Amino acid sequence: MKSVSIFGSTGSIGKNTVEIIQANLESFDVVALVAGSGYKTLAKQARLLKPKYVVLEDKSKYQDLKDELKGLENIEILVGRESIIEVAKIKCDIVVSAIMGFAGLVPTFEAIKVGSNIAIANKESIVCAGDLINKEAKKSGSKIYPIDSEHNAIFQIFEGDKIDKIESITLTASGGPFFNKDINFSKVTPEMALKHPNWSMGAKISIDSATMMNKGLELIEAYYLFDVDKDGIDVVVHPQSIIHGMVNYVDGNSLAVMSLPDMKIPISYCLSMTDRMKIAKKKFDLAKIGSLDFFDVNDNKFPAINLCKQALKDGGAALVILNAANEIAVSKFLKGEIRFDEITIFVTKALESAGKFRVDSIADIVEVDKQFRI
Numbered sequence: 001m002k003s004v005s006i007f008g009s010t011g012s013i014g015k016n017t018v019e020i021i022q023a024n025l026e027s028f029d030v031v032a033l034v035a036g037s038g039y040k041t042l043a044k045q046a047r048l049l050k051p052k053y054v055v056l057e058d059k060s061k062y063q064d065l066k067d068e069l070k071g072l073e074n075i076e077i078l079v080g081r082e083s084i085i086e087v088a089k090i091k092c093d094i095v096v097s098a099i100m101g102f103a104g105l106v107p108t109f110e111a112i113k114v115g116s117n118i119a120i121a122n123k124e125s126i127v128c129a130g131d132l133i134n135k136e137a138k139k140s141g142s143k144i145y146p147i148d149s150e151h152n153a154i155f156q157i158f159e160g161d162k163i164d165k166i167e168s169i170t171l172t173a174s175g176g177p178f179f180n181k182d183i184n185f186s187k188v189t190p191e192m193a194l195k196h197p198n199w200s201m202g203a204k205i206s207i208d209s210a211t212m213m214n215k216g217l218e219l220i221e222a223y224y225l226f227d228v229d230k231d232g233i234d235v236v237v238h239p240q241s242i243i244h245g246m247v248n249y250v251d252g253n254s255l256a257v258m259s260l261p262d263m264k265i266p267i268s269y270c271l272s273m274t275d276r277m278k279i280a281k282k283k284f285d286l287a288k289i290g291s292l293d294f295f296d297v298n299d300n301k302f303p304a305i306n307l308c309k310q311a312l313k314d315g316g317a318a319l320v321i322l323n324a325a326n327e328i329a330v331s332k333f334l335k336g337e338i339r340f341d342e343i344t345i346f347v348t349k350a351l352e353s354a355g356k357f358r359v360d361s362i363a364d365i366v367e368v369d370k371q372f373r374i
Contacts, residue, residue: 004271005031005087005116007107008098009045010038012202013121013147016263017096018045020271020279025049028271032087034099034107037061043068046075053090055083089114094271097122098147100204101327102369105129109362115140119270121147123221124327128320129365130224144225145270150218151225152266153245153257156274163227170246170254171218172238173297174198174261176209179237188340190333198241198261207330211343212297216308217326220319223312230312235305237295260284303344307351317357320368325350328373 004021008014014035021028030051035042037058046054046069055078056065062079069075078087088095088107095111097104097120104122109129112118113136120126126133137144146152150171158166177195178188193210194203201209208214215235222233234248241261248254259265260282268277299306311322329346332338338346350372357368 001027001029002093003029003031004094005092006096007034008100009033010035010041011098011100013098013263017267018049020264020268022048024277031090031092034084034087039065039068051075053078053087055087057081057084085110092116094119094273100202102323109133109136112136112142113140115142117143117273119145119147123148123217124323126221126224127217127323129362132362134224146225147266147270148218149244149266151222152269154226154247156257157247157255158226165249166247167250168232168234168248169222169226169228170234170236170248171222172243172245173212173215173235174241175237175239176212178210185341186339193340203334204330207333211304212302213304213326216305220308220312235297237297240289240292242289242292307344307347311351314354316359317368318351318354320359320365321350321354321372322347324369324372
């Protein structure tokens with residue numbers, strides 16, 4: 001049995017992970033379930049998986065969670081951010097890092113420090129601290145398994161391959177809800193932007209997909225996950241979301257990974273630590289799919305990818321501020337405080353301050369993020 005902790009168990013990735021583990025209880029020993037404020041969902045998951053610890057960040061919901069778990073023995077109930085950090089220090093065979101946004105960085109880093117292998121869906125950790133995470137993983141022996149379908153595809157192809165024979169990698173993007181639409185971005189509402197054509201995701205990542213900021217962040221993540229040049233990462237729009245990633249070789253060959261757009265597939269690959277699990281899934285029928293389309297990204301319509309490319313070149317604080325500014329801008333848009341087309345404008349202006357900061361440690365990164373959000 002593999003010991004596993006799920007950080008962000010009540011989010012989209014977390015719920016899918018719980019479903020996979022529930023169907024394979026003989027293969028997993030659940031150490032901890034960690035969530036933000038969704039105590040009812042967390043309690044239901046705890047009843048299913050019987051973890052040693054349940055951790056809720058929202059301290060005000062402690063009694064509510066305790067009431068929901070009444071009658072369950074041998075489960076320790078913890079609350080608060082400090083408890084999340086402490087539980088991250090418990091070594092597991094695999095830790096699922098699915099806390100949304102920058103909040104996932106420190107727990108992920110602490111889990112790496114103790115040598116836990118990481119199934120990472122929290123791309124913000126890699127974007128903000130890719131170099132530090134790679135150095136710590138090498139030091140502790142922790143292995144990083146990417147959950148994002150695009151990076152998971154590249155990871156599957158990279159396994160056991162010769163890096164010097166790889167010319168570039170290609171990440172595919174669905175294009176979000178507005179790729180092939182002639183639409184005035186100043187008139188886009190949150191409801192419109194949240195309607196992703198292929199994937200069922202949380203609000204923040206759905207908006208990132210609509211601006212294509214998500215693909216820009218994934219480009220940065222790919223650089224730190226795979227040993228490729230910054231200019232050796234391509235993005236192509238693929239509306240059907242069937243091909244998730246490609247590796248392009250020096251001899252003209254390319255290898256691709258294909259599947260239906262179902263996050264349970266890459267999650268199961270990470271949970272199995274590349275051993276491949278049998279999971280319930282729809283039949284993959286190419287004849288029924290019929291055709292696959294590919295398009296270049298319209299940089300004028302979707303400037304976010306170039307913003308991310310520039311932040312990657314600048315490195316350091318630029319990556320931290322890019323992420324923070326985007327999180328703030330998306331939140332403002334969802335609250336109706338800024339327009340959809342102002343999200344990337346907000347991020348562009350924020351990046352002008354990047355040169356004022358220096359980041360050499362996780363503490364520096366946390367401080368820069370804190371200072372920028374004040």
